[in-house]
Amino acid sequence: MSSQMTVDEVPIIDGHGPGARWIMTDAERDSIVKMLDIDEVDAAQMTSHNMTRGRMTCKSCGKRSGIDDMVHSAQALGIHSKEFMVDVLIYGPHGQNPSHAFDCSKCGTTFEGVADWRAYPPWRS
Secondary structure (H helix, E strand, O other): OOOOOOOEEEEEEOOOOEEEEEEHHHHHHHHHHHHHHOOOOHHEEEEEEOOOOOEOOOOOOOEEEOHHHHHHHHHOOOOOOHHHHHHHHOOOOOOOHHHHHHHOOOOOOEEEOOOOOOOOOOOOO
């Protein structure tokens, strides 16, 4: 986990291993709204997600990793449908998922390391 936590993440320390709650910033939410064409009511429900690690920093442009980068990568690769991603963003993941790398939605550089949702209930806080 990053030793440099910022205001957009809160450390999670419990019996399930280290992690961090990524608190969605307005810029992150706005980016996701545009990518997935989400309405304001649904967008307001996107607040935070418990992740297996702290946010990373893009080595090229300095952007902090976020859920918007995960959505961008999944959309670019055609991995998930819009409906699936909106459901997960609002209600949280429905089960364990593999850790994976993802690209910066600002410049396309792959972040160092991997991340995934915390794989235990409650999915969201």
